[in-house]
Amino acid sequence: MEYESEFEVSVDRGQVVAHVNDLANGRFFDGMALKDDGTYEGVDVLYGDEERSSTQVAFDESISVDSPAQATLVSGETVDITSVVVVRVPA
Numbered sequence: 001m002e003y004e005s006e007f008e009v010s011v012d013r014g015q016v017v018a019h020v021n022d023l024a025n026g027r028f029f030d031g032m033a034l035k036d037d038g039t040y041e042g043v044d045v046l047y048g049d050e051e052r053s054s055t056q057v058a059f060d061e062s063i064s065v066d067s068p069a070q071a072t073l074v075s076g077e078t079v080d081i082t083s084v085v086v087v088r089v090p091a
Helices: 002-007 054-062
Strands: 016-019 027-029 031-034 040-047 069-072 078-089
Touching: 027 040, 027 054, 031 078, 040 054, 040 069
Parallel strands: 040 078
Antiparallel strands: 016 027, 016 069, 031 040, 069 078
């Protein structure tokens, strides 16, 4: 994935569901990237001219260092998500 080489990170490509305490619905991410501070960045892969839904945008904008989302990785580890990146892939 170009994102991995550009930012020199490894992406766990297992799909996860993230939750923020005050929002009822979760949000799926296509992968997770470990950040230098020990938190994670949610990776959303969009194909062609695909767009995020308004619900996804609202969820993503609610995530920060002060208000992280939580997700459980395939390994069973629960992690904090403090940012989101959208990766575009040609259709």
